[in-house]
Amino acid sequence: MTDEETVAALDEQVKRASGKRTRRSFLAAVVAAAGGYGFYRWIDRSPGDQMIPRPLRKGLNVDEAMTRGVFGERGMTPTYPVARAEELRVNGVYGLKQELIPESWRLQLVGVAGAKQLPQYVDDVTAWEYRYAAKKDEKDSGNHDTKVAPQGEASDTGVKMSPAFEAAFAELKKTQGKKRPRGQEEAGESNDTLDAGTPGLLLKMEDVTRFPRQELVTQFKCIEGWSQIVHWGGVRLADLLAAYPPEKRADGSLPKYVYMETPDGDYYCGYDLKACMHAQSLLVTEMMGRPLGQWHGAPLRLHMPIKYGYKQIKRIGLIAYTDMRPDDYWTKLGYDWYAGL
Amino acid sequence: MAEEEPKSRSVEHPADPVVEEVVPDAPAISSGIDSVADPESIAIEEAVERPEPMATIRLEKKHPLAIRWMHWVNFPVLFTMIWSGLLIYWNDSDNAYQHPHAVYRVGVGSVTLVRFFPPWFWKAINAPYRVTEGLGYHFFFMWLFAINGLLYVSYLLWSGEWRLMVPDRKSITEAIQVTLVDLHLRKGLPAQKKYNGAQKIAYTLVVLMGAGSLATGLAIYKPTQVHWVTTLLGGYEMARWEHFLLTMGFCGFFVVHVGQVVLAGWNNFRAMVSGYEIKRVDAALIEPSIEAERRTL
Numbered sequence: 001m002t003d004e005e006t007v008a009a010l011d012e013q014v015k016r017a018s019g020k021r022t023r024r025s026f027l028a029a030v031v032a033a034a035g036g037y038g039f040y041r042w043i044d045r046s047p048g049d050q051m052i053p054r055p056l057r058k059g060l061n062v063d064e065a066m067t068r069g070v071f072g073e074r075g076m077t078p079t080y081p082v083a084r085a086e087e088l089r090v091n092g093v094y095g096l097k098q099e100l101i102p103e104s105w106r107l108q109l110v111g112v113a114g115a116k117q118l119p120q121y122v123d124d125v126t127a128w129e130y131r132y133a134a135k136k137d138e139k140d141s142g143n144h145d146t147k148v149a150p151q152g153e154a155s156d157t158g159v160k161m162s163p164a165f166e167a168a169f170a171e172l173k174k175t176q177g178k179k180r181p182r183g184q185e186e187a188g189e190s191n192d193t194l195d196a197g198t199p200g201l202l203l204k205m206e207d208v209t210r211f212p213r214q215e216l217v218t219q220f221k222c223i224e225g226w227s228q229i230v231h232w233g234g235v236r237l238a239d240l241l242a243a244y245p246p247e248k249r250a251d252g253s254l255p256k257y258v259y260m261e262t263p264d265g266d267y268y269c270g271y272d273l274k275a276c277m278h279a280q281s282l283l284v285t286e287m288m289g290r291p292l293g294q295w296h297g298a299p300l301r302l303h304m305p306i307k308y309g310y311k312q313i314k315r316i317g318l319i320a321y322t323d324m325r326p327d328d329y330w331t332k333l334g335y336d337w338y339a340g341l
Numbered sequence: 342m343a344e345e346e347p348k349s350r351s352v353e354h355p356a357d358p359v360v361e362e363v364v365p366d367a368p369a370i371s372s373g374i375d376s377v378a379d380p381e382s383i384a385i386e387e388a389v390e391r392p393e394p395m396a397t398i399r400l401e402k403k404h405p406l407a408i409r410w411m412h413w414v415n416f417p418v419l420f421t422m423i424w425s426g427l428l429i430y431w432n433d434s435d436n437a438y439q440h441p442h443a444v445y446r447v448g449v450g451s452v453t454l455v456r457f458f459p460p461w462f463w464k465a466i467n468a469p470y471r472v473t474e475g476l477g478y479h480f481f482f483m484w485l486f487a488i489n490g491l492l493y494v495s496y497l498l499w500s501g502e503w504r505l506m507v508p509d510r511k512s513i514t515e516a517i518q519v520t521l522v523d524l525h526l527r528k529g530l531p532a533q534k535k536y537n538g539a540q541k542i543a544y545t546l547v548v549l550m551g552a553g554s555l556a557t558g559l560a561i562y563k564p565t566q567v568h569w570v571t572t573l574l575g576g577y578e579m580a581r582w583e584h585f586l587l588t589m590g591f592c593g594f595f596v597v598h599v600g601q602v603v604l605a606g607w608n609n610f611r612a613m614v615s616g617y618e619i620k621r622v623d624a625a626l627i628e629p630s631i632e633a634e635r636r637t638l
Contacts (some may be wrong), residue, residue, distance in 0.1 A: 071567075225430065
């Protein structure tokens with residue numbers, strides 16, 4: 001064997017050793033890549049839990065547990081000078097599509113301790129009839145933007161939904177005729193809407209506004225990605241709840257949740273009692289120094305800066321204490337229930 | 342390609358042809374480029390003293406197993422973060438509803454030069470009406486991204502590999518030289534250890550960008566609970582913009598990185614998978630250049 005041949009053979013050995021390593025590691029890479037893809041497929045093909053794959057819903061719930069563990073609901077939202085506040089844009093009119101006659105508004109309060117002894121007690125809060133302004137001839141103005149206040153009288157303007165839903169919804173409306181069942185939006189009827197014959201309190205506006213007036217200038221954050229600094233006026237939700245505390249459970253503990261709904265039951269939200277007791281959770285009667293407008297949820301809406309906008313329900317008709325985690329409009333459509341900021 | 346060989350595994354190798362590279366935490370590494378001279382002279386001496394023929398190439402360990410795994414895990418995870426981020430972002434950029442997003446634009450004052458992104462882009466990536474899916478994936482994979490990133494940085498620190506990656510005073514000059522070579526404006530790469538100056542800067546920067554994405558992400562995710570982070574970053578909208586800008590940065594990094602990997606060739610790419618690179622034994626004697634890199638098989 002000449003030197004050159006020996007060198008070639010030695011080089012060959014190096015290449016062979018390299019080849020062995022390369023094959024081994026690329027095999028591992030292929031297996032890992034297949035595993036990764038399988039993981040994605042498993043998530044993607046998992047059965048849905050309220051409109052998103054179950055592993056993703058579980059993930060959101062884990063995030064929630066961690067957020068609670070680390071932060072609780074202690075954080076206070078920064079406030080701003082009034083000069084920085086601007087008009088909040090109207091973004092979604094669920095539960096507001098009929099124009100509520102203000103005098104017919106009552107706040108249904110359910111689950112209050114010793115409710116029977118209070119003058120506002122009624123045997124059936126669901127029997128209260130909210131009245132709506134008669135609809136004018138419906139004319140399609142062609143404006144299907146839910147992100148601005150509908151023009152003129154309350155009209156069922158288009159909603160920002162997938163075209164498939166829009167078509168199905170139009171079909172549904174045709175078949176329903178004049179009747180107006182509760183939960184007439186994409187998420188459908190709430191599981192927590194009250195059964196007929198539920199006793200509770202019917203509060204008037206003066207029962208709400210008797211608490212110390214609060215003002216806040218905070219940033220309203222929408223999960224869509226936009227945010228605006230808004231000047232809010234109203235009373236603390238915590239003050240109302242303290243005045244009408246929840247009935248204790250059999251074991252002496254307090255219910256953990258609060259459920260709210262619009263008078264027509266089309267929009268609804270669930271909260272932790274703790275979030276409702278946050279000092280910045282506000283029952284709003286004024287925005288930007290003026291009384292709340294119809295499209296912002298007159299006569300009473302919620303501002304809860306520790307949550308995204310979809311938890312800040314407009315036109316509150318019902319506040320109920322509850323033991324079970326309440327149904328939530330946007331959670332049903334795939335969003336996080338907690339929505340904590 | 343080097344290893345297309347008949348699979349005669351019966352051959353016993355007289356000597357292990359694998360040469361372990363200097364262990365990363367050995368002090369020789371930290372002294373940087375100057376130390377390159379030593380192994381060279383030894384190699385020459387050996388060649389002179391021993392007349393027996395030697396292999397002209399050798400296998401050299403380049404990337405530790407942990408780094409290879411974390412590098413490749415990061416790729417699909419970051420991809421998922423960017424993809425799900427776009428699904429979320431679509432929700433605020435739906436121009437059909439006359440509210441084009443205010444945050445993700447390039448402009449001065451009220452003059453907007455570019456708004457991200459045009460409708461055809463959203464259609465092409467099938468983003469419309471998938472925001473909940475995007476949120477679900479984003480808030481799931483953020484943990485994988487964060488954990489993988491933290492493990493990566495911890496490993497760099499623990500193993501001493503960071504010394505090969507963090508730029509030093511010479512890195513900027515080197516990076517300029519490397520860029521000039523890439524642009525064919527200069528010949529001859531500067532001497533380097535594992536990474537050249539441009540790589541050191543880019544790889545360190547991209548790790549910092551990852552940390553930035555976590556910080557800006559947290560500022561957006563919990564702007565009330567960690568409002569001091571949000572405020573430090575210039576407020577909620579500013580944090581969103583920074584988060585987005587960093588994402589664009591990752592995309593830019595990806596394009597350059599993949600381009601450079603293609604240019605550097607198979608031997609270099611393979612090392613990121615198998616960990617080993619084939620080197621010419623006399624590599625140290627050759628003037629470093631792109632051509633020399635390629636010649637090392």
